[in-house]
Each structure stands twice: as C-alpha cells, then as structure tokens.
Amino acid sequence: xxxxxxxxxxxxxxxxxxxxxxxxxxxxxxxxxxxxxxxxxxxxxxxxxxxxxxxxxxxxxxxxxxxxxxxxxxxxxxxxxxxxxxxxxxxxxxxxxxxxxxxxxxxxxxxxxxxxxxxxxxxxxxxxxxxxxxxxxxxxxxxxxxxxxxxxxxxxxxxxxxxxxxxxxxxxxxxxxxxxxxxxxxxxxxxxxxxxx
Amino acid sequence: xxxxxxxxxxxxxxxxxxxxxxxxxxxxxxxxxxxxxxxxxxxxxxxxxxxxxxxxxxxxxxxxxxxxxxxxxxxxxxxxxxxxxxxxxxxxxxxxxxxxxxxxxxxxxxxxxxxxxxxxxxxxxxxxxxxxxxxxxxxxxxxxxxxxxxxxxxxxxxxxxxxxxxxxxxxxxxxxxxxxxxxxxxxxxxxxxxxxxxxxxxxxxxxxxxxxxxxxxxxxxxxxxxxxxxxxxxxxxxxxxxxxxxxxxxxxxxxxxxxxxxxxxxxxxxxxxxxxxxxxxxxxxxxxxxxxxxxxxxxxxxxxxxxxxxxxxxxxxxxxxxxxxxxxxxxxxxxxxxxxxxxxxxxxxxxxxxxxxxxxxxxxxxxxxxxxxxxxxxxxxxxxxxxxxxxxxxxxxxxxxxxxxxxxxxxxxxxxxxxxxxxxxxxxxxxxxxxxxxxxxxxxxxxxxxxxxxxxxxxxxxxxxxxxxxxxxxxxxxxxxxxxxxxxxxxxxxxxxxxxxxxxxxxxxxxxxxxxxxxxxxxxxxxxxxxxxxxxxxxxxxxxxxxxxxxxxxxxxxxxxxxxxxxxx
Numbered sequence: 001x002x003x004x005x006x007x008x009x010x011x012x013x014x015x016x017x018x019x020x021x022x023x024x025x026x027x028x029x030x031x032x033x034x035x036x037x038x039x040x041x042x043x044x045x046x047x048x049x050x051x052x053x054x055x056x057x058x059x060x061x062x063x064x065x066x067x068x069x070x071x072x073x074x075x076x077x078x079x080x081x082x083x084x085x086x087x088x089x090x091x092x093x094x095x096x097x098x099x100x101x102x103x104x105x106x107x108x109x110x111x112x113x114x115x116x117x118x119x120x121x122x123x124x125x126x127x128x129x130x131x132x133x134x135x136x137x138x139x140x141x142x143x144x145x146x147x148x149x150x151x152x153x154x155x156x157x158x159x160x161x162x163x164x165x166x167x168x169x170x171x172x173x174x175x176x177x178x179x180x181x182x183x184x185x186x187x188x189x190x191x192x193x194x195x196x197x
Numbered sequence: 198x199x200x201x202x203x204x205x206x207x208x209x210x211x212x213x214x215x216x217x218x219x220x221x222x223x224x225x226x227x228x229x230x231x232x233x234x235x236x237x238x239x240x241x242x243x244x245x246x247x248x249x250x251x252x253x254x255x256x257x258x259x260x261x262x263x264x265x266x267x268x269x270x271x272x273x274x275x276x277x278x279x280x281x282x283x284x285x286x287x288x289x290x291x292x293x294x295x296x297x298x299x300x301x302x303x304x305x306x307x308x309x310x311x312x313x314x315x316x317x318x319x320x321x322x323x324x325x326x327x328x329x330x331x332x333x334x335x336x337x338x339x340x341x342x343x344x345x346x347x348x349x350x351x352x353x354x355x356x357x358x359x360x361x362x363x364x365x366x367x368x369x370x371x372x373x374x375x376x377x378x379x380x381x382x383x384x385x386x387x388x389x390x391x392x393x394x395x396x397x398x399x400x401x402x403x404x405x406x407x408x409x410x411x412x413x414x415x416x417x418x419x420x421x422x423x424x425x426x427x428x429x430x431x432x433x434x435x436x437x438x439x440x441x442x443x444x445x446x447x448x449x450x451x452x453x454x455x456x457x458x459x460x461x462x463x464x465x466x467x468x469x470x471x472x473x474x475x476x477x478x479x480x481x482x483x484x485x486x487x488x489x490x491x492x493x494x495x496x497x498x499x500x501x502x503x504x505x506x507x508x509x510x511x512x513x514x515x516x517x518x519x520x521x522x523x524x525x526x527x528x529x530x531x532x533x534x535x536x537x538x539x540x541x542x543x544x545x546x547x548x549x550x551x552x553x554x555x556x557x558x559x560x561x562x563x564x565x566x567x568x569x570x571x572x573x574x575x576x577x578x579x580x581x582x583x584x585x586x587x588x589x590x591x592x593x594x595x596x597x598x599x600x601x602x603x604x605x606x607x608x609x610x611x612x613x614x615x616x617x618x619x620x621x622x623x624x625x626x627x628x629x630x631x632x633x634x635x636x637x638x639x640x641x642x643x644x645x646x647x648x649x650x651x652x653x654x655x656x657x658x659x660x661x662x663x664x665x666x667x668x669x670x671x672x673x674x675x676x677x678x679x680x681x682x683x684x685x686x687x688x689x690x691x692x693x694x695x696x697x698x699x700x701x702x703x704x705x706x707x708x709x710x711x712x713x714x715x716x717x718x719x720x721x722x723x724x725x726x727x728x729x730x731x732x733x734x735x736x737x738x739x740x741x742x743x744x745x746x747x748x749x750x751x752x753x754x755x756x757x758x759x760x761x762x763x764x765x766x
Contacts, residue, residue, distance in 0.1 A: 004264060007249050014248040015374065016276065018241070019338045020331035025381065027386045027421045031396040032386075041395040041416040041444065043402060046421060051404040056393050056443040057414055059406045066407065070526070077574065078414040079401055080322055083523045083551040085680035087658035088506045091766050093522070097509055099536040108295060112513035121522040124551045126442025130526040133350050167205070169200045171449025172518075172529040181407055195305070 017133040044182070053178055054078075058129045061181065064146040067139050070118055071100055072126035083124045097121065108138055128173035133162050149188055154160075157183050205499055208274075208453060208535060209492075212460045219461060220468025226376045226474070227349045227369065234380055241375045249367055251525040256362035259712030261706050262350055265366035266343060270310060270701075273339060277332035278306040287416035287697050290325035291400030292415070297323065304689035309333055311700035312575060314426070314433030314546055314675035315666075315692060319685040321415035321436050326398060327437065336420045341429025341462075342373035343765025344577025347704045348466060349373075349473075351581055354711025355605055357476040358719040363711065377462070378428060385424035388454045393447035417569070419444055427458035430575040432546030432675045440536075440549045441525055448508040452528050452549060456536055459545045466580045474605060478730035483583065486735045490572045490742060491542060494562045498534040501559035507765055520559070525549030534559060541566030544575030546675030549737040553654075553662070557762035560678075561754065564665065567672040569746045570624060575673060578700075581707045585617045586625065587729070588710070590741040594727055594734065605725055606719035613710050620706040624671055625749040631667035632753065636660070638687065651688070653680030657764065661757035670695040 031039035044052045053059045058069040069076075073084035086093030100120040103111055111112040116135045136158045144151040161180045164169045201333035214632040219679035225232050246253055257265065280409070281297040284290060297305065301317055308315045318324065324333065346369035353363050390396050395416040404412045419435045426433055435438075440446035446455060467487070471480025502524075505516025523736050528536075533550035540547050552563060567571065592609055595602030598634025639645045639652075646652075652659035662678040669676050670692040677683065683692075727732060 003250075004268050005272075006266070007251060007367060008268040011245070011249045011269055011370075012272045014245050014275050015339055016331055018245065019374070019379075020335045023338075023382070023417050024330050024334070024418055024421050026383065027390065028398070028418075030394050031390045031420065033545035038393045039396045040399070041402060041414060042393050042447075043404070051402060052284065053288050053404040053406055053412060054402075054414055056447050057412075058443075059404075059408075059412055061408060063408055070761055076412070079414055080319065081415075081436055081442055082319070083441065083554065085551055085553040085653055085678070086522065086760070087553060087661075087680070088520065088522070088556050089658060089761055094508055094512070097514070097522075098512060101514065110459060113515060114513060117509060117514050117516055117521050119522075119528055119624075121509070121520075123521075123525050124523045124548070124554075125436070125443065125525070127438075127443050128527075129443055129526050131524055136704055139755050149512040156542060165200065165204075166449040166453070170526050171204070171205045171296055171532060174526045176255065178407070181541055185407070 044178070052182070055176060055179055056129055058127045059088040059178060061177070064142055064182045066184070067131070067136055067143060067177050070128050070131060071120065071122045074126040076126065078127060081125045081127050083126060084122045108142055110138060114138065129176055129178060131177055133158065133173055133175055136175045136180065143184070147184070147188055153188070154184070157187065200504060201499065201529060205495065205531055205538070207534045208456050208532075209495070212457050212464060214728055216364070216461055216464035217468055218368040218433045221472065222441070223377060223469045224472035226372050227469070232376070234376065238376045238380065241379070242371050245371045245375060251365065251367040253365070253368050253378070255365050257365055258361050259350075259354070259363055259708045262363050262366045262392040262557040263708050264702070266347065267701065268506050269366070269370070270343060273336060274306055274310045277309070277333070277336055278302055280332045281305060281328050284328045287325065287327045289327035289330070289398065290709070291367040291398070294323065294325045300686045300689040301684060304693040306332070307693040307696050308675065309336040309431070309433060310340060311673050311696045312344055312429065312431055312578070313387065313670060313673040313696045314431045314554065315677060315696065316433050316675070317689055319437030320434060322759055326418050329418055329422055333433065337422070337425045337429050337431040337433070338374055338378055339370070339424070341378060341431060341576045342370050344463070344575060345368045345373040345377065345466075346577070347603045347708060348577035350710040351584060351707050352447070352470050352473050354715035357715035359717070360715040363708070363715065378425065381458070382421070384426045384567060385428060385458050387456055389420045389423055389451055392451040393444070394423055394451065395444055396420040415446060423455070424458065426547060427455045427545065428462060430459065430543050430545040430579070431461065432540065434547060439547050441523070441551060446549055449527055449532070452536075454734070455547075455549070456532070456539060459536075459539050459543055459547070460573060462576045463543045463579055466577070470580070476730055482730050482732070482735040483587070483738070486739050486742070487572045487583070489739055490569065491538070494542070494566065495535055495538045498538050498559050499531050501532040501562075502534040502555045504556070506556060520556050523554030525550065537563050538566055541674065542569065542574070542673055544570060544579050544674045546669065548676055552676060553680045557758045557765060560661070561758040563676070564668060564754070564758065565747065567668050567674050569742060570672045571742065571746070578673065578704060582703065584619075585621050585707060586742055586746070587738060588613060588617045589621065589745065590734070590738040591727065591729065593741055594737050598727065600725065600727060604729060606722055606726075607714050607717045612713055614726065616706045618714070620703045623702045625659035627671035627699050628664070628667045629749070629753065631691060631695055632664045635663045635667070648650050651682045651685070653682070657703060657757055657760040661761065664757050666692060666752055667695060671699045673700055692720075
C-alpha cells in the first residue's frame with residue numbers, strides 16, 4: 001500500500017511539472033517566435049504605442065460617425081465576458097430585443113424588416129468583434145452623412161473589410177467593426193473634427 | 198443555408214476520415230508497437246515511469262488496476278485543491294486573483310478531476326495563471342488519460358482468453374498522456390495561436406478605445422488550455438463564456454480545429470477497439486450505429502437553429518440567418534448547432550454558442566446527447582458506456598432468440614449483467630433524484646426568486662436549467678444552461694458529489710466486469726452464435742440505446758424543453 005501511495009504522489013508531481021510547466025513553455029516559445037502579435041492578444045497599437053484595443057474583442061461605439069457592434073450582454077466588459085443566457089421564450093429577453101429594435105430603426109431610419117437579427121441579439125461572449133455585411137450596410141447611410149462624405153466611399157471601405165467564409169464555406173462573411181472604424185478615421189480623417197463637438 | 202450544411206458535412210467527414218488513422222496509431226501505442234513519433238515521445242514516457250517508480254513490465258489484475266486509478270486520482274485532487282485554495286500567494290498571478298472559497302474549490306476540483314469541467318466560477322476572475330496551468334490544464338490531460346487507460350484495460354479484458362491481468366495502469370496512463378494527448382495538444386495549440394488565441398504570461402491589458410474610454414482586456418495562457426480542453430473532452434474554458442469568446446475561438450478555422458478536436462479521440466477509440474480485439478467489422482458496426490444516432494440529431498439541431506426564434510420573428514425581425522441570440526457571427530447558426538450536438542454526445546461540454554439561448558428543440562438535442570452519454574462519448578468513459586450497452590444488447594438479443602448470450606465468444610451471465618446494470622442505472626438515478634431534490638428545495642422555500650435566486654428564466658425553461666445542471670454533472674459533461682446561478686453551497690456540494698460518484702462508479706464497475714469476462718475461456722464462434730459484427734446486431738444495439746437510454750428521461754423532457762416549445766408556438 002505504501003508503494004501505491006508513493007507512486008500516486010510521484011506521478012502527480014512529475015506530470016504537473018511536465019504538463020503545467022513544460023507543455024506551456026513549449027507553446028509559449030513557439031507563439032513568441034512565430035506568431036508574436038497573436039500571442040499577446042492581437043492588440044492594435046497607434047503610432048505612438050498606445051493600445052486602441054484588440055482586433056478580436058468588440059468595443060463599445062455610441063457616436064454616430066462610427067459603426068456599432070452587436071449588442072453585448074456584459075456591456076463590452078472584456079474583463080468579465082459572457083452572454084445574456086436568456087431562453088428564447090423569456091419575456092425579459094423579448095423586451096430587450098424590442099428595445100434594441102426600436103433604437104436601431106430610429107437611429108438608422110429603417111423599417112423593422114430591414115434590421116438583421118444580429119443587431120438585436122447579444123452574442124455568446126458579449127465580445128463578438130464582427131457584424132454581418134448586411135448590418136454594416138444598414139449603418140452606412142448614417143455614418144456617411146454624419147461624416148459628410150459620399151456613401152460610396154463608406155461602402156467601399158465596408159467592402160474592403162469584409163472577410164469571406166474560410167475556404168469559401170466555413171463560417172460566415174463578416175466585417176470587423178473596430179478595424180472598419182479605424183479605417184474610417186484613417187482614410188476619411190474625420191475623427192478629430194467630429195469628436196471635437 | 199446550403200453552405201451551412203456543406204460546412205457541417207465537411208467537418209464530420211474530415212473527422213471520421215482522420216479518426217481511422219488515429220485509431221490505428223492508438224492501437225500501436227497501447228500494444229507497445231513502434232510508431233513514427235517514438236524518437237521524441239518515448240524518452241518522455243520512460244522518464245515519467247522511472248520517476249514514478251513503475252516497472253513497465255508489471256501487470257495488474259482489475260482490482261490492482263482500479264486501486265492505482267483511484268489512488269492517483271486522489272492525489273491529483275488533493276494537490277490541485279491546495280493550489281486553487283492558496284493561489285493568491287502563488288506566483289503567476291498578475292491580475293491579483295483571490296483564493297477560491299472552499300465549497301467552490303470542492304466543486305471546481307471535483308469537476309476537473311472527474312473530467313467534467315462544470316464551472317461555477319468564471320476563469321478571468323476566478324483563477325490565477327498558475328492555477329490555470331498547474332491545476333486546470335494539468336487535470337485536463339491526466340483525467341482524459343485516466344479515461345482512456347480504463348477503456349483500454351476494459352478492451353483487453355474483452356479480448357482476453359482466461360486472462361487475469363489487464364495491463365498496468367501507470368503505463369497506460371503515461372502512454373495516453375505523453376504519446377496521444379501531448380502531441381495532439383501541441384499541434385492544435387499552435388493552430389489556435391496562429392488563428393489568434395493568446396499565449397502570454399502578461400496580465401490583462403488596458404486599452405483606450407476609439408471613443409476614448411478605457412477597456413480592460415483579460416488574456417493569459419489561453420491556447421494550451423483550449424487545445425487540451427477539446428481533445429480531452431474536458432470542455433472547461435479559460436474564460437467564462439468558453440469558446441464563444443473570440444480569444445478562445447477566433448476564426449472559422451479555429452472553430453474547425455476545435456470541433457475536430459472534440460470528436461477525434463472518441464471516434465478513433467472505436468477503431469482502436471476493432472484492432473485490439475481483431476475484429477474490424479465489429480468496429481464498423483458500432484461506429485455506424487453511433488452515426489445513426491448522431492447524424493439525425495445534428496441535422497435536426499441545425500434545422501432548428503437555422504430556422505430562427507419564432508418569438509423574435511413575431512416582432513417582425515428577419516430570421517433568415519437563424520436564431521442568433523448567444524451565437525457568434527463568424528460561426529453562424531449551422532456550425533453552432535453542429536458543435537452543440539457534438540460537444541454533448543462526447544461529454545465534452547465546451548460551447549461556441551450559449552446553450553441556454555438555443556431554441557427549445559435545438560436545446561433538446563444536446564440534452565438527449567448527454568442523457569445517452571455513449572454516442573462516441575467522453576474520451577475512454579463514453580466508449581465504456583457504449584460497451585455496456587453492447588453487453589446489454591447482447592443479453593437482450595440472446596433472450597429474444599433463446600440462446601445463451603455471448604460476446605466475443607464469452608458467456609454473459611448474471612454477474613456481468615448486474616455490474617453493467619449498476620453502471621448504467623446510476624446515470625438516470627443521479628440525474629432524476631438530483632433534479633427532484635432541487636425542485637423540492639425550490640418549491641418549499643418561501644419566495645425562492647429572491648431567497649435562492651437560482652433561476653434566470655421562469656417556468657419550463659427554469660426547470661430545464663436545473664435538470665440540465667444535474668444531467669451535465671452526472672454525465673461528467675460540464676456544460677451548463679448558464680442562466681442558473683450555480684455558485685451557491687447547495688449547487689457546489691450537490692453537483693460536486695454527483696460528479697465524483699458518476700465518474701468512479703461507471704469506471705470501476707466495468708473494470709470489474711472486464712475482469713470477470715477476461716477470466717472466462719473464449720469459445721470459438723459457431724453458426725449458432727449471435728454475431729456481434731452483423732447489421733442485425735447493429736440495429737438491435739441502436740434500438741436498445743434509443744429505448745433504454747431515452748425512455749427514462751421522457752417525463753422530464755416533456756416537463757422542460759417540450760413544454761417550452763409548445764408554449765412558443
């Protein structure tokens with residue numbers, strides 16, 4: 001029996017060192033050497049080194065000159081992520097959907113039928129960085145008019161930032177909201193003027 | 198919607214094709230044959246066995262094997278319980294995470310030691326990097342390997358002829374860890390980092406958003422944990438929302454790699470059985486029987502989720518892209534439904550969409566997957582469950598045609614049937630009694646909504662949340678209807694106990710069964726024998742699984758998801 005206990009203890013220790021330590025160090029080394037940007041969280045930095053966010057993590061946009069991401073169950077808190085966990089028949093859920101629907105139709109000046117369901121439902125992690133192209137198109141008119149630029153230029157940017165499904169059929173076409181908004185500021189340069197109001 | 202079915206079909210076919218290769222590789226590993234990876238992996242195996250003090254040639258009977266399994270698991274439990282309880286003062290805690298509260302530690306460590314990975318905490322606020330690495334990720338490897346080792350020993354018992362020894366637990370455990378899980382986890386881990394899953398020891402990063410607000414982004418040693426959580430059918434995520442979080446599952450490519458990882462080893466195990474007992478046809482029959490349950494469930498769930506939520510359609514919102522609450526744009530409804538079914542039948546439990554928000558019948562498919570708990574099943578243990586059903590099917594078929602039931606030339610008698618029944622009946626017992634107790638507590642507490650505050654959703658959906666929690670614990674699955682406020686002493690202790698009992702009873706009883714079968718002489722099959730590797734037997738097995746496995750849960754299914762579905766129409 002003593003031998004049995006000793007084996008249990010020694011096995012636990014050696015495996016902890018190997019898997020808790022060694023395995024992590026190997027992946028960390030490969031990550032740093034080959035994929036340094038992904039390893040640290042796909043962060044986006046400005047020229048002066050300040051961090052704007054991560055291309056994989058949704059952030060909150062409320063100003064009319066920016067595209068807005070999907071609703072978030074945790075108000076875009078990237079330190080405590082999560083979904084709403086509302087069941088499909090939950091009255092609170094349907095009320096929340098109705099409120100978002102009212103807000104979107106009013107803000108974009110569209111009818112209920114034109115609103116993609118992604119814009120009135122929260123994602124699983126509350127951090128979905130993407131919207132479908134239809135949801136970007138929906139917001140294009142507002143963004144263009146707020147910035148005082150022709151809608152074609154905004155549409156061209158949406159088009160340039162639309163990622164197709166992987167291999168043509170895995171997953172869905174999508175637009176990264178943060179990258180699109182950064183591109184808006186870069187190519188149309190409007191952020192300071194508009195933000196100064 | 199067409200492309201969604203193409204994506205789902207491609208994923209399943211690719212996984213089946215590669216499982217053939219892995220099944221052959223695992224057969225070689227566990228029968229001590231040479232493989233291509235030996236130059237790198239064999240030294241690791243030798244080192245671990247030498248430090249542990251195990252003679253690779255030592256053989257154990259089923260009792261010794263079970264004792265080694267339990268003793269090693271007890272020490273893993275104690276060591277990791279200590280780590281999370283004092284994580285505040287341990288190194289690698291850049292975000293200053295506090296120690297875990299005792300009932301939560303009990304639940305968490307029991308959960309990960311039993312390969313369940315039910316989580317009553319949220320990773321980014323509940324665990325330090327040290328705990329994630331040395332407690333969580335460590336357990337995800339060794340508990341998965343424990344399941345594989347037990348399964349291999351049981352297969353040896355089935356294949357044996359007057360055999361008293363089932364192998365050596367530590368040798369099997371080490372081989373499963375170092376030569377099966379480690380290389381696969383490294384491969385998948387690199388793919389995940391490439392796609393954007395972080396791997397850093399630095400703490401949360403503070404960003405200044407485009408609109409000038411501050412955003413704190415939690416990150417950490419994510420990729421190593423996510424890859425083994427999928428491969429080991431563990432399922433416990435690094436972050437609270439699991440693989441819906443863009444860091445855990447950044448792209449459709451990572452989603453493909455993770456879906457593959459969930460199913461690959463449980464699928465390969467079937468082929469390993471075929472090689473080990475020397476009957477490829479038997480493996481084909483079992484595999485096709487599993488597919489005959491799995492594929493209809495996937496198809497139905499994809500159709501349900503792609504069909505959208507009728508309550509939202511009633512508000513006038515276009516549902517042509519499916520029910521998107523709790524789902525991610527990059528995956529869409531189809532791949533989310535595929536994942537939901539796959540993660541449940543394999544006892545994995547990770548999610549890439551929130552299951553509390555699935556449509557009622559879409560959400561019923563995962564529940565059925567966990568109730569069955571043997572369609573591919575958790576690494577090792579799921580296939581053990583399947584073998585139990587095979588024994589029961591042999592027995593039923595034998596009774597029907599009036600012959601002595603035989604499996605692989607061995608008589609299945611009263612003792613074997615008692616052990617198989619014990620292991621099989623424990624599962625519904627734990628689920629139904631547990632749920633009944635929870636309902637009783639809820640119903641007899643004054644003003645439960647404020648006094649207990651467990652349920653996020655009222656009515657039938659609330660019932661489903663409680664039913665799901667015990668189902669998930671008893672199946673060692675670990676997913677949850679996350680609307681359940683489960684970090685309370687009641688849920689921590691009750692589900693912790695259910696997880697421990699539901700892990701070790703269905704491992705030890707089948708080991709005893711294998712020991713009993715191994716000792717019997719194998720008589721050659723004759724024209725009068727019931728052939729287990731025939732289509733007729735496959736159909737019998739399918740019927741036994743569906744009837745025995747599901748009928749027990751029919752009443753609770755009606756009270757929960759089916760009632761909700763009818764109310765939604």
